[in-house]
Amino acid sequence: MYALIDGNNFYVACERAFRPSLKGRPVIVLSNNDGCAISRSNEAKALGVAMGAPWHLVRQKLPDAGIVALSANFTLYGDMSSRLMSIAAGMGPEQEIYSIDECFIGLAGVRGDLVDRAQRLRERILQWIGIPCGIGLGATKTLAKLANHIAKSADRKPGSYPPELARVCNLAALTPADLDAVLSATDVGAVWGVGPRNAEKLRALGVATVADLVRMDPVVARMRFSVMLERTVRELQGMACIPFEDAPASKKEIACTRSFGRAVTELAPLVEAVSEFAMRAAEKLRRQNSVAAQVLTFVHTSPHKTGPQYSRAVTMPLRRPTADSAQLVNAAIRGLRAIYRPGYKMAKAGVMLLDLQPENVGQAELELGEDEPDRGNLMTTIDRLNQRYGKGTLVLASAGMAGDKRVWSMRQELRTPQYTTCWEDVPLALA
DNA sequence: TCTGGGGTCCTAGGACCC
DNA sequence: TCTGGGGTCCTAGGACCC
Numbered sequence: 174m175y176a177l178i179d180g181n182n183f184y185v186a187c188e189r190a191f192r193p194s195l196k197g198r199p200v201i202v203l204s205n206n207d208g209c210a211i212s213r214s215n216e217a218k219a220l221g222v223a224m225g226a227p228w229h230l231v232r233q234k235l236p237d238a239g240i241v242a243l244s245a246n247f248t249l250y251g252d253m254s255s256r257l258m259s260i261a262a263g264m265g266p267e268q269e270i271y272s273i274d275e276c277f278i279g280l281a282g283v284r285g286d287l288v289d290r291a292q293r294l295r296e297r298i299l300q301w302i303g304i305p306c307g308i309g310l311g312a313t314k315t316l317a318k319l320a321n322h323i324a325k326s327a328d329r330k331p332g333s334y335p336p337e338l339a340r341v342c343n344l345a346a347l348t349p350a351d352l353d354a355v356l357s358a359t360d361v362g363a364v365w366g367v368g369p370r371n372a373e374k375l376r377a378l379g380v381a382t383v384a385d386l387v388r389m390d391p392v393v394a395r396m397r398f399s400v401m402l403e404r405t406v407r408e409l410q411g412m413a414c415i416p417f418e419d420a421p422a423s424k425k426e427i428a429c430t431r432s433f434g435r436a437v438t439e440l441a442p443l444v445e446a447v448s449e450f451a452m453r454a455a456e457k458l459r460r461q462n463s464v465a466a467q468v469l470t471f472v473h474t475s476p477h478k479t480g481p482q483y484s485r486a487v488t489m490p491l492r493r494p495t496a497d498s499a500q501l502v503n504a505a506i507r508g509l510r511a512i513y514r515p516g517y518k519m520a521k522a523g524v525m526l527l528d529l530q531p532e533n534v535g536q537a538e539l540e541l542g543e544d545e546p547d548r549g550n551l552m553t554t555i556d557r558l559n560q561r562y563g564k565g566t567l568v569l570a571s572a573g574m575a576g577d578k579r580v581w582s583m584r585q586e587l588r589t590p591q592y593t594t595c596w597e598d599v600p601l602a603l604a
Numbered sequence: 605t606c607t608g609g610g611g612t613c614c615t616a617g618g619a620c621c622c
Numbered sequence: 623t624c625t626g627g628g629g630t631c632c633t634a635g636g637a638c639c640c
Contacts, residue, residue, distance in 0.1 A: 204607085204608035204609075205609070206608070208606075208607050209607055209608065211609095211640095225608085226607085227606070228606075228607085229605075229607080230606085232606090245608085271640085272639080273640075274640080365638095366638070367638090368637060368638045369637095369638095370637060370638085371637075371638085399614060400613095400614075401614070401637080401638080424610095425611090425612080426610090426611075426612095427610090428609080428610055428611075429609090429610090430608090431609080432607085432608065432609090475607085476607090477606090477607055521608095523609090525610095583608095584605095609640100610639105610640090611638100611639080611640090612637100612638080612639080613636105613638085613639105614638105615635090615636085615637105616633100616634095616635090616636105617633090617634095618631105618632085618633090619631085619632085619633105620630085620631085620632100621628100621631100622628090622629090
């Protein structure tokens with residue numbers, strides 16, 4: 174048995190935990206650049222604000238709805254996430270942290286009434302950190318995900334499911350008849366692993382609900398779709414096919430990409446931006462003790478604008494894999510110079526580190542001289558100083574020194590304080 | 605003025621090898 | 623008249639996830 178625990182409307186919930194006046198109001202959290210909605214309160218969903226809806230269109234369409242929009246505060250969400258995960262770990266012996274706001278719990282050996290246990294855990298999370306959660310229980314990860322979906326829907330849309338399934342739902346505890354009723358009332362697109370494309374294709378084949386998908390022959394699923402869908406069907410039928418990952422696997426590629434606050438045409442600010450992205454990516458790379466053998470750099474104009482479009486990417490191989498910021502930044506800038514064309518209004522750029530390998534499994538080679546010096550200690554020291562004294566304490570000068578005044582910086586006009594990670598922002602309790 | 609960022613896996617086709 | 627079999631690696635594109 175597995176549980177899936179996840180925070181409802183997580184980013185909005187984090188904001189509400191520190192600003193209770195936001196409760197009951199339509200609230201949305203915006204993507205970088207205050208671009209589109211990436212988290213919506215139930216009230217905002219009820220107003221019809223879609224996931225990913227551009228904020229400027231929402232504002233234009235619903236000027237009087239009283240929507241509160243906030244810039245994303247990922248520092249806050251990351252910290253709230255680790256608090257959520259430590260409490261959620263109490264549900265069972267194994268935990269797989271699946272995303273910033275959800276984790277699977279392996280329940281092998283847990284005795285007693287699982288629904289009761291889940292309800293008490295949910296109450297604890299709500300009381301300790303103020304985040305409302307939904308908890309789904311099922312025999313496989315896909316079934317636990319589905320149960321979680323039902324728990325949240327029953328909570329948000331009364332009448333969609335029997336009320337006793339709201340907030341905590343254990344699919345394994347239903348009678349076959351009740352289970353069939355619930356699965357027949359659930360759209361096939363709600364299943365984990367069935368995206369919009371495959372949902373459409375399935376409906377065309379007469380597979381419209383989860384109940385239909387459960388009855389599908391896995392062999393047919395494989396032939397007409399892929400092994401992915403076959404696995405999903407088998408999981409729905411109760412056969413565990415998706416391994417439980419209790420230790421996070423190291424990344425196979427690491428990216429840092431950003432849309433700019435305003436279009437950038439000149440080379441110089443692009444060099445700054447790409448330097449910074451490569452530095453950030455290099456930090457993440459060192460955090461997982463890996464080295465990269467290739468660096469990909471890309472720039473492109475905005476596909477939403479008229480005018481000449483340009484989009485190119487280039488991969489630069491490194492002579493030997495490295496985690497040294499200076500070498501990675503160098504490669505990224507060489508890539509940028511190779512693909513840069515003057516005259517285009519670039520909207521976005523990014524750097525990806527590819528072909529990652531563990532730092533201690535290097536390929537031995539002849540020393541040919543003229544090597545870049547090994548600066549592992551320097552990098553470790555820079556990372557420690559930045560961790561201790563804050564991001565940006567030590568940077569490579571090619572990333573520019575003007576801080577937020579850089580022309581390419583993203584817009585974040587509606588950001589809330591870093592309540593839990595910055596001394597100046599810690600809320601005061603007045604006696 | 606204005607549309608995010610960061611990942612994973614699968615598949616098909618081409619190049620290449622013996 | 624007639625032209626094999628078996629395999630790997632790489633890349634691009636698609637689909638999915640949050």
